[in-house]
Amino acid sequence: MTLGRSVQLEEEKRRHPVLRFFLGLVILVIFALVAGVLGGAWWLKHAMRDSLPQLDGQVRLPGLSAAVTVRRDQHGVPHIEAATLDDLFEAQGYITAQDRLWQMDMARRLAAGELAELLGKKLVDHDRMERVLQMRATAERMTASLSDRDRRFFEDYARGVNTYIDSHRDHLPAEFRLLMYKPKPWQPVDSLLIGLNMVQTLDEHWQDKLSREKIESRLGPTLAADLYPTGSWRDHPPTVAPLDLTAPQQSIPDVPLDESQTSLHDLLHLREVTTQDVCRECIPGSNEWAISGAHTASGKPLLSNDMHLGHGIPNVWYEVDLKSGGFHVAGVAVAGMPFITAGRNEHIAWGYTALYGDTQDIYVEQTNGQSEYRSTSGSWHPFEHTKETIRVRGGSDVIVDVERTDHGVVLNPLLPGEERTLSLRWAAYDGKSAGIPLFDLNSAVDWESFRHAMNAWWAPTLNVIYADDQGHIGYQAVGYIPNRPTGIKGTPIADTQHEWQNFVPFDQMPSTLDPANGILATANARVTPENYPFQLTLEWASPYRNERIWKWLSGKDKLTPADMRTLQTDIYSELDQEFAQRFAYAIDHAGKADARLRQAADLLRSWDGVVGIDSAPAAIVAAAKHVFWPMLLQPKLGDDWKLYEWAASAFAQEEIIMHAPAQWLPKNYATWDDFLAACVSRGLEEDHAPAELRTWRYGYEHPVDIEHPLYGMLPYFKKWTGTGVQPQSGDTSTVKQVGRTFGPSQRFTMDWSNIDGSTENIVMGQSGDPLSVYYRDQWTYWYNGKTFSLPFTDQSIAASTSHTLRLLP
Numbered sequence: 083m084t085l086g087r088s089v090q091l092e093e094e095k096r097r098h099p100v101l102r103f104f105l106g107l108v109i110l111v112i113f114a115l116v117a118g119v120l121g122g123a124w125w126l127k128h129a130m131r132d133s134l135p136q137l138d139g140q141v142r143l144p145g146l147s148a149a150v151t152v153r154r155d156q157h158g159v160p161h162i163e164a165a166t167l168d169d170l171f172e173a174q175g176y177i178t179a180q181d182r183l184w185q186m187d188m189a190r191r192l193a194a195g196e197l198a199e200l201l202g203k204k205l206v207d208h209d210r211m212e213r214v215l216q217m218r219a220t221a222e223r224m225t226a227s228l229s230d231r232d233r234r235f236f237e238d239y240a241r242g243v244n245t246y247i248d249s250h251r252d253h254l255p256a257e258f259r260l261l262m263y264k265p266k267p268w269q270p271v272d273s274l275l276i277g278l279n280m281v282q283t284l285d286e287h288w289q290d291k292l293s294r295e296k297i298e299s300r301l302g303p304t305l306a307a308d309l310y311p312t313g314s315w316r317d318h319p320p321t322v323a324p325l326d327l328t329a330p331q332q333s334i335p336d337v338p339l340d341e342s343q344t345s346l347h348d349l350l351h352l353r354e355v356t357t358q359d360v361c362r363e364c365i366p367g368s369n370e371w372a373i374s375g376a377h378t379a380s381g382k383p384l385l386s387n388d389m390h391l392g393h394g395i396p397n398v399w400y401e402v403d404l405k406s407g408g409f410h411v412a413g414v415a416v417a418g419m420p421f422i423t424a425g426r427n428e429h430i431a432w433g434y435t436a437l438y439g440d441t442q443d444i445y446v447e448q449t450n451g452q453s454e455y456r457s458t459s460g461s462w463h464p465f466e467h468t469k470e471t472i473r474v475r476g477g478s479d480v481i482v483d484v485e486r487t488d489h490g491v492v493l494n495p496l497l498p499g500e501e502r503t504l505s506l507r508w509a510a511y512d513g514k515s516a517g518i519p520l521f522d523l524n525s526a527v528d529w530e531s532f533r534h535a536m537n538a539w540w541a542p543t544l545n546v547i548y549a550d551d552q553g554h555i556g557y558q559a560v561g562y563i564p565n566r567p568t569g570i571k572g573t574p575i576a577d578t579q580h581e582w583q584n585f586v587p588f589d590q591m592p593s594t595l596d597p598a599n600g601i602l603a604t605a606n607a608r609v610t611p612e613n614y615p616f617q618l619t620l621e622w623a624s625p626y627r628n629e630r631i632w633k634w635l636s637g638k639d640k641l642t643p644a645d646m647r648t649l650q651t652d653i654y655s656e657l658d659q660e661f662a663q664r665f666a667y668a669i670d671h672a673g674k675a676d677a678r679l680r681q682a683a684d685l686l687r688s689w690d691g692v693v694g695i696d697s698a699p700a701a702i703v704a705a706a707k708h709v710f711w712p713m714l715l716q717p718k719l720g721d722d723w724k725l726y727e728w729a730a731s732a733f734a735q736e737e738i739i740m741h742a743p744a745q746w747l748p749k750n751y752a753t754w755d756d757f758l759a760a761c762v763s764r765g766l767e768e769d770h771a772p773a774e775l776r777t778w779r780y781g782y783e784h785p786v787d788i789e790h791p792l793y794g795m796l797p798y799f800k801k802w803t804g805t806g807v808q809p810q811s812g813d814t815s816t817v818k819q820v821g822r823t824f825g826p827s828q829r830f831t832m833d834w835s836n837i838d839g840s841t842e843n844i845v846m847g848q849s850g851d852p853l854s855v856y857y858r859d860q861w862t863y864w865y866n867g868k869t870f871s872l873p874f875t876d877q878s879i880a881a882s883t884s885h886t887l888r889l890l891p
Contacts, residue, residue, distance in 0.1 A: 123798055129256035130853040135180035137885035141249075145172050145241045150889040152177055155873060155882040158848040158856030161403040161412075168238045170406040171420045173889055175242025175268070178400055178417055181849045181856075183246065184257040185396050186418040187265045188791075190272040193279035194218045198480075199473040200261055206472060206480055213470035213482050214495050217282075220510055221274040227516035228270070235521060236270035239420035243268035255851065257792055276418040277518055281510060283391070284366050284542035285561075287621065288442045288493075288506055293725040295573040300719050305745060309726060310572065313608035314733045316625035318632045320545075320557045320602050321594045322611040364814060364821035365729055366391050367606040367623055368435035369650065370547040371631055372555035374600035379640040380835030385549040386646040387424065387433025388826040390819050395790040395804065396850040399423075399828050401842060401872065403879070404524075411524040412874055413842065414828055421520035424830070426840065426874075429527040430550045431832035435604045438729060439543030439563040440619040441509035445489045446502050446576040455487050455503065458581060465492070504574060507582070509562045514585070515540040529556055529595055536560045537588045543618075545604040551834055556595040557602045559609060560588075563618050570617045586616045603631045605817075606729070624732040626657050626815040634817075643841065646831045651867035652817040657736060658703045659691030664739055665706055668758035675759055681775050682762055693816055695781030695809045702775065704784060704813065705765030706758075710735060713761055717748045732815055781809030786865075787822055788845070793852065803852045805861060818867075829869055838878040841869040 137154055148165040150173040155161065160177045164170035179186065191197050195212025197205040212218075228236065244267050247254075251264065258264060298306040368389040375381040391398055399414035404422065413425015424433055448456040457463045466486040471479050485492035489507040494500050509515055522535035532548055536558055543561030548554075564582040571580050592609050594602070606623035610616075634649055635641075669675050669683035682702050689699035711731075715723035728734065738746055742754040751757040765771075771778050785807045793803040812818035812825075819825065830842040845864045849856040863869055873879045 126256055126260065126796075126799070127853070129259050130851055133250070133253050133255045134851055134854055135849075137887055140888045140890055141176075143172060143176060143242065143245050143889045143891065145238070145245065146889060146891040148891065152887040152889060153879055153883040154885040154887075155879065156884050157401075157843075157859060157870065158854070158884075159401045159403065159872065161405070161873070161879045161883075163405045165406065167406050167409060168234065170404055170409070171235045171238040172242040172245075174402065174404060174415075174420055175239035175244075176246050176889065177242075178402070178415070179243045179246035179268075181851075181854075182396055182400060182417040183243075183265065183850075184255040185850050186243070186268075186272075186276075187258075189276045189279065189418050193221070193275040193282075195470075195472065198475065198477075200263060200475055202475045203477045206474060209472045210480070210482055211496055213472065214484055214491055214493065215506070215508075216468070216484065216486075216491055216511075217275060217278055218271070219468070221271050221278050223513075224274050224278075224516050225271045227513075229517065232517060232521060233270065235420055236273055239273065240268045240270055260792060273419045274518070276416060278510065280416065281541040284436045284544075285439065285441050287438075287440050287619075288444050288508075290621065290727065291442075291444050291571075291573050292497075293727065296722055296725055297719065298573060300722055305718075308738060308743070308746070309731070309734050310620070310728055311730050311734050311737070312620045313622055314625045314730065316629045316733070317608040317622070318603075318625075318628060319592070319609045319611050320597075320604055321592050321609070364392075364824040365623065366436055367627075367819065368433075369603075369605045369627060369631060369817060369819075369826075370433040370435050370545065371601065371603035371635060371649075372547045372549045372557075373635065373641055374555050374596070375553050376600045377635075377639050377641055378835075379642050380833070382833070382835035383549040383553060383555050384641060384643065384646055384834070385431045385433060385547060385555070385832040386650060386830065387435075387547065388650050388829045389424070389434060390825060391827040393786070393788045393823045393825060393827070393845060395788055395794075395846055396848075397827060397844040397846055399844050401844060401848060403872070403874065409525060410874075412872060413830070414844070419518075419520075421518075422524050423520065424828075425842070426832050426837075427524060427526070428551070430532055430548060431834075431840075432523070432532070432549075433547050433830060435545045435547075435606050437543040437545050437559055437561060437609070438606060438619045438621055438623065439561050440570050440617075440621070441541065441543065441561070441563060443489075443507045443564070443571065443580065443582075444493070444574040445487075445505050445507060446574050447487055447489070447492075447505050449503050457488050458578070463488070502574075509564060509585070510541060512562070512585075515562055528552070529554055532556075533558060533593075545606075545609060547602055547604065549832060549834065553834075554596055555600070555602055557593060557604070559592040559618070562586075563591075563616075566617060570620050572620050586618070590616065599636075601632070601635050603635065604628060605631055621729045623729045624657075624815065625730075626655065626732065627817050627819060630654065630656065630817050643831050643833050643839065647829070647841075647867065647869060649817060650826070650829050650831075651812075653693045653812040654691050655693050655813060655815045656691060657732060657815045658693060658700065658813070659689060660736070661703050661707065661739065662686040662689045662691070662699055665703065665758055665762050668755040669762065671753075671755040672759035673752060673756055676763075678766065678773075678775070679759060679763055682766065685775060693780060693811055693813050695779060695811045697780045698776050698778040700780035700813075701769070701771070701778045701783050702762065702766070704780065705769040705771065706762045707735065707765075709765045709768060710739075710761050713757070713764065714738070714746065714748065717750075779809070781811055784810060784813065785822060786810040786820065786825065790852070799852075805846075805858075805865075808865065826864070829864070831869070837874050839871055840874070842872045843869045 146169050150164040153161045195209035198209045370387040372385045400417040403412035411422045411427040413422045454462040468484040470482040487505045489505040493504045519535045519538040526532040539560040540562040546558045548556040562585045568579050605628035607625040607628040608622040666683040666687040669679045685699045693700045787807045789804040793799040812820045828844045832840045843860050843863045846858045847856045847860045873882045
């Protein structure tokens with residue numbers, strides 16, 4: 083560089099001091115931001131590492147009467163052995179808190195409506211709902227009604243949790259530090275709250291009744307009945323042989339209906355608050371079956387269960403093995419609740435699917451303008467009032483005035499546009515609904531003691547499958563379902579003819595032991611026989627998973643646990659294959675079909691119905707199904723079509739597509755073939771199908787993606803604290819029922835010929851700490867359809883022990 087050039091540059095610098103200042107400032111800000119991000123990431127990872135639990139050595143728990151041994155196996159599952167039951171459940175509370183304390187705290191806040199206190203005003207609507215539904219007050223009543231024995235066990239569990247909280251105030255899970263708060267002491271009512279939240283997840287129907295009212299007011303009952311089938315000709319109730327339900331339903335006369343005063347905006351907002359809305363028919367459900375020794379290779383029963391719920395990190399279930407004297411039970415527990423929810427002991431094994439029992443009704447109350455309502459006795463009474471205060475982080479408190487009639491809480495604070503006074507009657511509000519009989523279930527030794535325990539099970543309503551060490555298999559429907567002599571009303575009730583008459587008696591709930599065919603199975607479809615005297619629900623799930631399970635098991639012998647896993651991960655869909663044939667036929671016979679549609683038809687007509695990751699036909703069918711409902715319903719309902727949801731909507735879709743009723747054909751199509759071809763065409767367009775359809779891959783269009791609720795919002799942490807977007811096989815009509823954030827929450831198979839060979843795995847792992855080796859060590863098993871044994875006997879536990887922790891008094 084010449085001397086002249088250097089002088090010139092120096093002169094330019096002197097002439098632009100402001101530019102130099104701002105350039106330096108920008109560099110400084112960028113450096114500070116980078117340092118801040120790196121420092122924050124380092125701090126958060128340090129907090130994660132600092133909160134990792136002690137797995138070996140000794141820890142003191144003041145409430146214990148004797149030492150407790152906790153042996154963790156290769157997947158971090160704790161096998162807890164104590165001298166007394168009180169010590170056992172205290173240890174269970176402590177150990178669960180080691181792995182899941184933040185999840186437990188958020189679960190009780192979720193149920194009680196206390197999230198806005200931490201997360202701000204966006205959670206006020208959710209909290210308002212839980213306050214209006216009086217979740218905490220209901221849980222407090224149930225806690226007060228616990229037997230002395232059960233209350234003691236819940237207090238033991240709470241004491242264990244609190245010992246962990248108190249001894250780790252400076253080493254709490256990183257989520258507490260990130261949100262800058264500390265957990266309150268654990269109480270027995272918190273465990274009941276978490277149980278109530280599971281009841282909400284599985285048994286809530288009242289929002290559906292408001293949506294159905296809106297749709298029926300537009301369509302009339304006859305047309306609307308096509309959208310809301312109750313059961314199907316494909317059903318296989320577990321207590322009877324298959325029934326012929328192909329006879330047409332009785333025609334329902336069209337009668338004038340009052341236009342619903344519940345607005346579309348209110349109902350859609352209500353759905354946003356109450357559901358993740360992951361996909362149509364991604365509803366909580368499950369698969370379960372039991373096979374007698376007559377059909378197994380060992381001659382002993384096999385029992386399998388996989389419960390379908392929304393995915394989360396951590397998983398809703400916590401695997402644990404509990405032993406004290408003659409009490410020995412293992413399986414999965416709900417994090418935050420004592421005992422084992424589903425699993426096995428030394429004599430029996432059991433699993434669940436949701437029954438979908440209808441335990442809620444909405445009543446249109448008569449009012450007189452003087453803050454009074456007409457009671458069921460006909461007299462006028464003032465509303466009861468409860469004031470609820472929602473604390474809001476960074477905002478003002480929100481006061482909610484909760485009104486109550488003799489039916490139940492008034493729902494209007496959740497429906498601002500509603501002009502009627504609507505109250506909710508719910509079995510949970512009944513004084514008979516009390517306690518959780520899990521300890522009695524965990525202690526049962528045979529069919530009789532199992533049924534005795536389940537007699538007290540009030541909710542959620544469930545199908546329970548059973549197998550024992552004596553070779554018996556059984557099925558029992560459980561839950562307190564109202565006895566409605568005039569039938570269930572699928573919309574709000576404005577008359578006096580639909581009052582409840584107690585509950586359906588337990589001894590008249592569907593039940594069977596040792597069926598002649600040696601097979602029992604349920605998958606949320608209809609379980610009641612044709613002549614059953616009570617209505618349990620209007621909303622059974624679509625029948626396809628249940629039908630496939632029965633067909634797959636029937637006629638097979640020498641079945642093994644490996645066969646059970648094959649069935650749990652089965653991805654054949656008879657429904658989708660049927661749709662593929664119908665769509666191909668429609669394209670062949672449509673008035674217009676371009677080359678792209680003809681290419682789709684060629685792929686569809688030869689498809690085997692296996693919803694595999696690389697399947698192009700499966701992607702085409704999924705795309706057509708996706709647009710079918712708006713294309714069919716919007717011409718008749720306008721934007722109200724968005725309110726349509728039903729557990730059996732896939733069966734309603736099948737009936738309409740295969741029977742092609744003239745009254746449903748949209749007016750701008752000449753034939754059903756034209757309409758269905760148009761569905762395929764629009765589906766391809768909206769789902770951005772490639773030009774060469776045979777290269778389209780279903781699993782990449784319909785992946786699984788599980789994120790941590792906090793870390794998933796942080797770019798660097800999101801990559802390694804969740805699964806990432808992964809291609810996935812199966813859909814909502816396959817035995818492997820899945821959606822993007824929905825699917826089997828665990829997989830369990832009990833083999834009574836090899837108790838230590840029985841298997842169970844959850845989705846991610848035991849720990850809620852991303853730096854734990856047990857945070858996601860089970861993911862590859864779940865994703866690849868594999869599993870592993872859950873050791874049960876002392877010898878097997880000892881052989882698989884990776885860590886041993888002694889809890890001392």
